[in-house]
Amino acid sequence: xxxxxxxxxxxxxxxxxxxxxxxxxxxxxxxxxxxxxLWKEAYKNMEASRPWEKFRNNVLMYxxxxxxxxVILSLAAPYLKTGGIRHGQVIMVLDTSASMNMDYxxxxxxxxxxxxxxxxxxxxxxxGTAVTILSADLxxxxxxxxxxxxxxxxxxxxxxxxxxxxxxxxxxxxxxxSIASQWEDYEAVFFTDVAVEAEDLNKRxxxxxxxxxxxxxxYVSLSQTEEEMVVLAKITNTSTAAFSSDINFxxxxxxxxxxxxxxxxxxxxxxxxxGLKPQGEVIWVEINEKDALxxxxxxxxxxxxNDELTALLVTKQNIFLETAATSFDQVAFYKTxxxxxxxxxxxxxxxxxxxxxxxxxxxxGMIFINPPESVAGILEKxxxxxxxxxxxxxxxxxxxxxxxxxxVLKADALLPSQDQESFLKVGESTVGLVGExxxxxxxxxxxxxxxxDFPMQMxxxxxIHNLISYCLNQGLVRQPVIQAGDAVxxxxxxxxxxxxIIYPDGEEERITVDGRASYQITLPYSGLxxxxxxxxxxxxxxxxxxxxxxxxxxxxxxxxxxxPEDVTVTEGLEGSLEVGSLFLxxxxxxxxxxxxxxxxxx
Amino acid sequence: MSEELFxxxxxKRLASIKLNVKVRLSQGLSGxxxxxxxxSSLEFSDFRDYLLGDDIRYIDWNAYGRSGKLLVKLFQExxxxxxxxxxxxxxxxxxGEAKKSVQALRIAAALSYxxxxxxxxxxxxxxxxxxxxxxxxxxxxxAFEKMIRQLKEAAFTGKNGLEQMVYGTPFGYKGVSVLxxxxxxxxxxxxxxxxxxxHKQQIILVQVLSPEEQAPELxxxxxxxxxxxxxxxxxxxxxxxxxxxxxxxxxxxGHLKGLCRKYQxxxxxxxxxxxxxxxxxxxxxx
Numbered sequence: 001x002x003x004x005x006x007x008x009x010x011x012x013x014x015x016x017x018x019x020x021x022x023x024x025x026x027x028x029x030x031x032x033x034x035x036x037x038l039w040k041e042a043y044k045n046m047e048a049s050r051p052w053e054k055f056r057n058n059v060l061m062y063x064x065x066x067x068x069x070x071v072i073l074s075l076a077a078p079y080l081k082t083g084g085i086r087h088g089q090v091i092m093v094l095d096t097s098a099s100m101n102m103d104y105x106x107x108x109x110x111x112x113x114x115x116x117x118x119x120x121x122x123x124x125x126x127x128g129t130a131v132t133i134l135s136a137d138l139x140x141x142x143x144x145x146x147x148x149x150x151x152x153x154x155x156x157x158x159x160x161x162x163x164x165x166x167x168x169x170x171x172x173x174x175x176x177x178s179i180a181s182q183w184e185d186y187e188a189v190f191f192t193d194v195a196v197e198a199e200d201l202n203k204r205x206x207x208x209x210x211x212x213x214x215x216x217x218x219y220v221s222l223s224q225t226e227e228e229m230v231v232l233a234k235i236t237n238t239s240t241a242a243f244s245s246d247i248n249f250x251x252x253x254x255x256x257x258x259x260x261x262x263x264x265x266x267x268x269x270x271x272x273x274x275g276l277k278p279q280g281e282v283i284w285v286e287i288n289e290k291d292a293l294x295x296x297x298x299x300x301x302x303x304x305x306n307d308e309l310t311a312l313l314v315t316k317q318n319i320f321l322e323t324a325a326t327s328f329d330q331v332a333f334y335k336t337x338x339x340x341x342x343x344x345x346x347x348x349x350x351x352x353x354x355x356x357x358x359x360x361x362x363x364x365g366m367i368f369i370n371p372p373e374s375v376a377g378i379l380e381k382x383x384x385x386x387x388x389x390x391x392x393x394x395x396x397x398x399x400x401x402x403x404x405x406x407x408v409l410k411a412d413a414l415l416p417s418q419d420q421e422s423f424l425k426v427g428e429s430t431v432g433l434v435g436e437x438x439x440x441x442x443x444x445x446x447x448x449x450x451x452x453d454f455p456m457q458m459x460x461x462x463x464i465h466n467l468i469s470y471c472l473n474q475g476l477v478r479q480p481v482i483q484a485g486d487a488v489x490x491x492x493x494x495x496x497x498x499x500x501i502i503y504p505d506g507e508e509e510r511i512t513v514d515g516r517a518s519y520q521i522t523l524p525y526s527g528l529x530x531x532x533x534x535x536x537x538x539x540x541x542x543x544x545x546x547x548x549x550x551x552x553x554x555x556x557x558x559x560x561x562x563x564p565e566d567v568t569v570t571e572g573l574e575g576s577l578e579v580g581s582l583f584l585x586x587x588x589x590x591x592x593x594x595x596x597x598x599x600x601x602x
Numbered sequence: 603m604s605e606e607l608f609x610x611x612x613x614k615r616l617a618s619i620k621l622n623v624k625v626r627l628s629q630g631l632s633g634x635x636x637x638x639x640x641x642s643s644l645e646f647s648d649f650r651d652y653l654l655g656d657d658i659r660y661i662d663w664n665a666y667g668r669s670g671k672l673l674v675k676l677f678q679e680x681x682x683x684x685x686x687x688x689x690x691x692x693x694x695x696x697x698g699e700a701k702k703s704v705q706a707l708r709i710a711a712a713l714s715y716x717x718x719x720x721x722x723x724x725x726x727x728x729x730x731x732x733x734x735x736x737x738x739x740x741x742x743x744x745a746f747e748k749m750i751r752q753l754k755e756a757a758f759t760g761k762n763g764l765e766q767m768v769y770g771t772p773f774g775y776k777g778v779s780v781l782x783x784x785x786x787x788x789x790x791x792x793x794x795x796x797x798x799x800x801h802k803q804q805i806i807l808v809q810v811l812s813p814e815e816q817a818p819e820l821x822x823x824x825x826x827x828x829x830x831x832x833x834x835x836x837x838x839x840x841x842x843x844x845x846x847x848x849x850x851x852x853x854x855x856g857h858l859k860g861l862c863r864k865y866q867x868x869x870x871x872x873x874x875x876x877x878x879x880x881x882x883x884x885x886x887x888x
Contacts, residue, residue, distance in 0.1 A: 028825040028836055034697035034815060035786035036828040036835050041850035043837060 001078050001579065002127050006151060008075035014068050022061050063594040070587035073580075080577040088185035089146075090131045091176045092118055092153075094160055095192035097137040097167025098484065098526075098553035102193075103212050103292040111162045113208040114191035121189060121206070122153050132179060133157070136172030136192075137165040137524075138485045164295050164484045164526040166549040173198035212292030215243045215263065216554040217299035219547060220285045224278045224303065231273040233285040233299065237263035238554040245289030249273045251280035258288075278303070282528060282543055296554045300528050300545035302480035308332050309472055312361075314339045315353035320455035321369065324464035325351065331468065349472050354448060365441045365471030370412075370448040378437050379444045382413035388426045390447075390454075395423040396479075396489055397434055397443070397466040401459040408454075411447035419517075434470060436517040439494055441471045476531050476542045484549050487520040496535035504528055607707055608750055612878065648676040682741065683722035684775050686803070687713055688767050689756060690783030691730035693829045696758035698812025700875035703758045706782045706810045708878050713780055714749045718742060724749070727771065728756035730763025736771060761830045762788050773801035782808040784815070785858060795865040805867035807858060808885075812874040818847060 033039070094114055104113040125131070130146040133156050144156045173196050176188040180201065189204040190196045196205050218234040237243040244262035248255055249271075257273050271285070280303060287297040309331045315321060316337055326333050334347070339357040350361050353369045360366070366378075374380045391405045392398040413429040416422055424432025424445070431446040454460050469478055475491075476499075482488050492499050492513050499511040499519065504527030511519055513533070523529060526548035532541040548554070652661060652672035665673045689710045696703045710726065717724045718741065726749055727736040737752055764783050773779075779798050785791060785807070798805050823838040837843055855871070862869040870885040 028823045030827055030834075031820065031824045032827045032829055033818075034694040034702070034784065034812070034829050036826060036833060037786035038815070038847060038850050038854060039826055039835050039837065041854065042843065042846040043835060 001080055004077035004079065004123050004150075006076065006149075008072045011068070011072045011075070015065055018061065018064055018068065022058065059597050060594060063590055063597065067587050067590045067594065070583045070590065074583040074587065075580075077578070077580045078583065080579060087125075087129055087187045089180070089183045090125065090129055090186065091134065091179055091188040092121070092131060093134045093136050093140075093169075093172050093176055093188065093190045093192070094118060094157070095137070095167055095169060095172075095190070095194070096135045096160060096162050096165075097194075098162070098164045098295065098549055099167065099193055099293070099555070100208075101162045101164070101293055101295055102214065104208055104210050109162070110193050110208040110210075111160070114206070115157050115160060117206050117208065118157050118191050119154055122150050122157075125150070134172060134176065135160055136169060136175075137163050137167050138522075139165075140168075140172045140175040163524040164546070164548055164553075165524055166485050166552040167192075167194060169194050169196050170198075172196075173201060173203070176203075177201045211240065213239045213241050213243055214292040214296075214554060215239070215245065215287055215289075216293070216296035216548065216550040217285055217287060218268070218550045220283060220299045220301045222283055222301050222303055226278070228274075229276040229278040229303070231276065231283055231285075231301075233271045233273075234268060235261055235263070235271065235287065236268040236550065236554070237266060238550070239292075240265045243289075243291070245287050245291075247271060248286045248288055250282075250284050250286070251276075252282050254280075282545075284528075293554060295526050296548040296550050298527070299547060300481075302543050302545060304330075304480065309348040310334065311349035311351065311468070311472075312336065312347040313351045313353070314355055314357070315351070315369075316355070318353050318369075318449060320449045320460070321351070321353055321464065324455075324461040325468060327461060328465060328468055331472070349468060351468075363440065365443075366437070367443045367445075367467055367471055369445045371444065371446075378435075378442055379433075380415040380417070381446070382415045382429070384410065385413055385426055385429060385431070386410045388431075390424050390426055390431055390452075392459075392463075393423050393425050395421060395434070397423050397470045398463065399466060401462050401466075404457070404459045404463075406452055406454040406457060408447050409451040411451070414444055414446045434467075439517070441491075441517070443467050443471050476533060476540050477544050480542065480544045482523075482544065482546055484524070484526050484546050485522065487522050488544060488546075490519045490521060490531060491517060492519070492533045493535040493540065496533045496540070498533070500532045502530040502532070607704060607754060608711060612708065612711070649673045650676060683717065683720065684739070684777035685713070685717045685722055685724040686727065686771060686773070686777060686779040687724060688727045688764060688771075688779065688781045688783075689753075690764045690767075690781070690785075691728055691734065691756055691758050692760050692763055692783075692786075693730075693758055694784055694786050695810070697829060698814060698874045700812060702784060702810045702812050702874045703756075705872055705874040705876075705878075706808075707753045707756060709782055709808055709810070709872060709881070710780075711750060711753050712878060712882065714740075715746055718746050718749070725771070726752055727767045728752060730758070730760025730767075732766065733757070733760060734763055734767045734770070736767075765789065765794055768794055768797065773798075773803060776802040777804070778806065779803040780806045780808060782810060784811055785809055785854075791858070792861055795861055795867060799865045799867075805862070805865060806870060807862060807867055808870045808872055809855070809858065810872045810874055816851065816873065818844075 096111065100109065100111040100114065102110050104110045108116065122131070128148055130148050131153050132145045133143045133147070133153065135141045135143055143160070144152070147153050147156070169190065169192055173190070177198060177200060180186045180188055186202060187204055188201050189206060191206050191208060193207060193209045196203065215235060215237045218236055220231060220233045223230045231249065233247070235247065242262070242264055244260070247259045247261055249257040249259070256276070259271050261269055261271070263269060282300055283303055284298060284300040291297065311325070311331050311333050313322065313325060313333055313335045315335070322335065331349070339352065339355055346362060347364050349365045349367070351367045351369065352371065354372065356371055356373065356375060368379060371379055371381070386409065388408050388411060389405055390408055390411070392401055392403065394402055398404070411426070411431045414431060414433055416430050416433045417435065420433045420435030422430040422433050424430070432444065434441065434443045436442070449455050477488060477490055479488060490499055490511070494513065494515055494517065496513060498513060501509040501511070501521065503509065504525055511521070523546045526546045529544050529546065530541060531544060532539060649662065649665065650673065652674045656674050660674045662673050662675045665671070687710050689706050695706060714724050714726060721741065723739045723741045725736060725739055727734055729735050735752065737748065740748060764781065764787060795805060820839045823836065826835045826837055828834070859869050861867070872881050872885070
């Protein structure tokens with residue numbers, strides 16, 4: 001026999017209390033009698049010199065204790081195992097990705113249903129099974145390892161919260177497999193809404209899918225000139241039923257327009273909001289109709305002020321660079337062939353192509369392309385490389401051009417300092433790096449674009465664009481719109497106070513500024529965030545938005561198409577015979593007996 | 603002792619009490635009780651052949667004339683009875699709603715009265731342990747006042763004094779020993795009875811118990827304290843304990859009665875709340 005709950009056993013404390021009450025009630029009174037002669041004879045085998053011997057004939061007390069025990073047993077929900085789950089070790093993986101926030105039915109979300117199923121699973125576990133609980137979204141996190149206390153397991157489950165992050169159950173399965181590799185008798189059980197493929201894993205998948213109506217806003221985008229602003233929003237019906245709703249369009253908190261859409265199953269549409277004056281900061285669109293997933297019903301974009309930035313391009317002749325750089329709309333480029341004295345005039349960015357200035361400009365970002373020699377504190381050249389193949393390294397400046405490679409006839413290896421990060425490499429050698437110099441952002445490329453086929457590739461202008469964006473001094477955050485799960489880099493004033501991130505729900509997170517130039521943060525929820533920092537002379541504030549990963553997480557029926565035969569629920573696990581009510585009936589019977597004994601003893 | 607111990611009502615009832623003692627007295631001083639010893643009193647008893655040494659004054663010459671045989675007339679010798687009355691003066695006797703001590707003293711007084719009225723001799727022993735008092739052999743109605751005085755002064759403060767009182771008494775003659783006690787003795791009473799029987803004493807045990815001792819009405823858990831030695835016993839009263847007590851009580855009185863049968867003693871029970879005349883009627887009225 002096993003018990004679903006252990007807390008009622010705390011009530012066992014009542015038993016000593018009952019005994020104590022009887023002890024107190026039975027306080028002895030002195031009574032002088034003529035002689036103990038007859039009493040001794042009578043009491044030869046009945047002496048009650050020890051307190052507990054007083055209870056030898058106290059049937060009422062025994063009955064009361066028995067009743068309390070039976071009630072406690074009944075409350076502990078005892079059951080007899082007639083099957084159930086018996087494993088030495090169990091790994092429970094709960095999907096906390098964005099799609100788990102979708103409604104499962106009228107009352108529960110998928111995550112809530114998953115937790116209910118997980119609790120049901122725990123109830124069916126044989127006592128003593130060690131359970132490791134993982135949450136899985138973009139990352140897999142161990143929430144508790146080798147727990148044998150079912151109450152503790154349920155407490156951990158109750159604290160699980162969903163995220164707006166895309167999920168990666170394959171990664172979680174691999175993680176579970178690596179944990180389970182040390183065990184022979186185990187089961188990995190997944191509570192998720194997507195298919196889990198892991199052939200070598202002894203797994204059970206409990207799916208929490210249901211077909212629910214849902215539509216999402218994939219993105220909101222903004223295009224503006226000095227006179228006009230156009231906003232477009234892509235809306236997709238992610239369910240298999242037709243969907244219609246009003247779509248509200250806001251600038252900051254002002255409702256600007258309402259449009260109606262009617263979409264067939266899995267149909268998308270793009271709405272345009274035109275004829276607008278450039279205005280406001282936060283542009284957002286919302287689906288008016290409530291559907292299964294609320295988080296993907298709103299999407300934001302941030303309109304940046306049209307303050308013109310300036311850049312000085314110092315190059316003798318580099319048509320590739322000039323073409324790529326000047327396509328950057330928000331920056332006014334000035335070109336010179338000779339680096340002179342910078343004097344009063346300053347630029348937001350300097351690009352030195354195959355030349356070095358006599359003295360460094362006083363402020364602004366700097367990009368050095370094919371520098372002729374080392375510059376102390378900024379770049380240090382290493383060996384010369386010939387006929388090499390350069391590959392991009394994952395970094396903010398190689399965003400959208402990951403896994404790009406190109407050939408170079410000759411290049412100079414760069415020796416990155418501790419604060420500098422490589423983004424282009426040849427084997428272990430660095431040929432492209434970014435870093436900080438006196439609070440200014442710098443980038444260095446160790447080769448001449450004329451010696452490579454890179455400018456012929458479509459990735460070239462993207463890299464130049466990313467480099468210019470990275471090195472321009474553009475406030476706290478340079479990417480105001482990111483996808484959930486992507487890291488956002490915050491560039492604070494290194495002399496300023498803590499960075500404060502205000503979440504969409506108003507919660508605040510503080511990041512201590514410790515001298516680093518940038519801080520990488522992953523924000524788990526979609527919506528509008530405000531990032532602020534107090535400096536010595538102003539309060540920097542910038543809004544950023546995290547977009548819901550609609551393409552991955554807004555579809556309700558992905559699993560059913562993927563692996564319909566795998567769908568199971570924990571109800572099938574039931575293998576127990578509840579015996580709690582039996583104890584309750586016994587307790588009632590004993591109460592009747594107690595009453596009879598009481599009446600007879602009066 | 604209080605004045606109520608022997609009030610007018612008590613004396614009135616004494617007159618109606620007749621004691622019938624089964625002992626036939628054969629020794630002691632002359633008295634109004636007929637002795638089984640043949641002797642020189644006036645009451646004729648029997649004849650027997652003349653033996654050398656017989657007093658020739660008792661030869662029945664008329665019979666000699668008729669039969670030619672020397673026959674001697676036998677007369678029943680009259681002797682006084684010797685009674686020893688022992689009143690247990692232990693503290694346990696001084697208990698009860700109706701005190702056992704009062705009943706014991708009244709029984710002792712009534713017995714003495716009857717004995718003295720029969721011109722017999724009575725020895726009264728009261729007190730307990732080493733502090734007991736034995737009267738001189740009293741006889742005659744005038745001695746009753748002395749008896750009453752001694753009884754009034756009897757104290758019930760000691761512990762288990764009955765044995766010492768009995769063993770300390772010199773029994774020179776056959777007689778009657780009346781033991782008035784609750785018989786809650788540490789030692790078995792058997793040696794005591796054997797001792798008395800050896801000294802040719804007709805034994806009368808008068809057991810005086812209070813109603814509380816016969817059927818205690820106690821409740822709850824009690825720490826019972828012995829009045830004599832202060833020892834205690836914790837009991838929790840319930841039906842089972844009550845039954846056990848009743849059984850012990852019956853075994854105790856049964857044991858006493860058994861011993862009495864063995865030593866041809868008389869057992870008389872006196873509840874401390876029974877009126878004296880009723881007690882005498884039931885106990886000695888046969």
